[in-house]
Amino acid sequence: MSESVLITYATRYGSTKEVAEKIAQILIHDEFEVEVLPCKKVDTIEQYQFIVIGAPYYIGGMLKDAKNFLLRNQDMLSKKPVAFFALGPIGETEKELTETQNQLDKELKQFPWFKPISTVMFGGKYNPKKLRLLDKFLTLPPASPLHNLAANDARNWEDIKNWAEKITASLISIKNPSIQ
Numbered sequence: 428m429s430e431s432v433l434i435t436y437a438t439r440y441g442s443t444k445e446v447a448e449k450i451a452q453i454l455i456h457d458e459f460e461v462e463v464l465p466c467k468k469v470d471t472i473e474q475y476q477f478i479v480i481g482a483p484y485y486i487g488g489m490l491k492d493a494k495n496f497l498l499r500n501q502d503m504l505s506k507k508p509v510a511f512f513a514l515g516p517i518g519e520t521e522k523e524l525t526e527t528q529n530q531l532d533k534e535l536k537q538f539p540w541f542k543p544i545s546t547v548m549f550g551g552k553y554n555p556k557k558l559r560l561l562d563k564f565l566t567l568p569p570a571s572p573l574h575n576l577a578a579n580d581a582r583n584w585e586d587i588k589n590w591a592e593k594i595t596a597s598l599i600s601i602k603n604p605s606i607q
């Protein structure tokens with residue numbers, strides 16, 4: 428029987444959605460039925476065996492839709508296997524990635540019941556020309572890390588593919604413990 432997997436994401440500009448869709452392509456496998464939905468459209472996760480959650484980082488924290496999703500589904504998320512990915516740093520340095528990774532580790536401590544089988548931080552995508560007004564304002568002060576920052580897409584698709592394959596392998600072994 429096919430197990431069903433929900434890949435759910437929060438997004439403001441669509442880059443996390445694209446990563447969720449990429450992960451879905453890799454997870455779609457004879458063993459799984461995969462559904463990709465925005466966090467705010469998910470009423471219940473009861474029918475899914477596995478959950479993958481994606482959240483972009485904004486001003487040092489995960490986007491609210493993702494946080495609300497965690498809070499709303501605490502009971503079931505603490506009982507089902509969950510994998511979590513975040514998108515953040517726009518620069519390509521290891522330092523930026525580590526900084527946001529540390530912020531994420533700290534933020535996830537607010538949810539002590541949340542124990543993903545895997546958590547990962549990927550680079551994000553940024554285009555100053557497409558920002559909403561409020562985000563545009565945030566880039567104006569010279570002290571802002573976004574001030575005069577050029578457009579960039581720091582998503583490493585090879586890393587994303589590797590992570591999705593790792594998750595697929597974990598889910599298969601959770602589903603069929605005897606084939607480990």
Ligand SMILES: Cc1cc2nc3c(=O)[nH]c(=O)nc-3n(C[C@H](O)[C@H](O)[C@H](O)COP(=O)(O)O)c2cc1C
Binds near residue numbers: 439516573
């Ligand atoms: C206003 C603004 C604030 C951001 N704040 C952070 C941040 O605090 N840490 C970080 O790593 N990335 C930050 N980012 C980068 C986003 O996480 C990145 O652009 C991500 O890919 C956006 O995802 P989305 O397209 O799914 O909304 C910020 C981007 C914007 C536009």
